[in-house]
Amino acid sequence: MEKILKNDSVNIQIGQLGNILIQSKGYEEFYNNLSKCNIEFNEAKTYEIASSGFVDFNQHLYEDINHMNSISSGIYLERSLITYRVFIWGSKGEGFEIFKHVFIGEEIFNIKTENDIKQYIASHLQELEDGILKTYNEGIKESFEKFGMAIENRTLPLQSILQFLTIPNNMNDFR
Incomplete structure (x- = not known):
């Protein structure tokens, strides 16, 4: 069975914060490294560390290629926490966050290269696909059509889909 969210179909962009993440062994070192460079940081804003871009699907259901369903994800710096987030997008361009994981220090320590970041994002997108x-x-094709219809109708069976991710949806633990 051909997959949609495989490594080579996910285009991952890593920004300057991604390089700081690679050089860091935990939150303390991340913030020390961040303070040494000339990046302006405001805890009230969210910053992209690395993103997957949009992975489009269900093009065959829509006449206009600009109207289709998509998934995007990435690693972000928000409110002093490093998070992994997954978004889904409807055919009218409306986006919804469906998953958020806050990194623990050990996860930062385990990211040593740009490829580690790419693999982290791609592997969790593949777990999401398994859940779908x-x-x-x-x-x-049929599963993603039904997933797309559920996005459009806002009737997603998220608990069923997200149970296959190997990282917890743990943002509430940090509030």
């Missing part, structure tokens, strides 16, 4: 396929229990 297992939830709808059909072929790839």
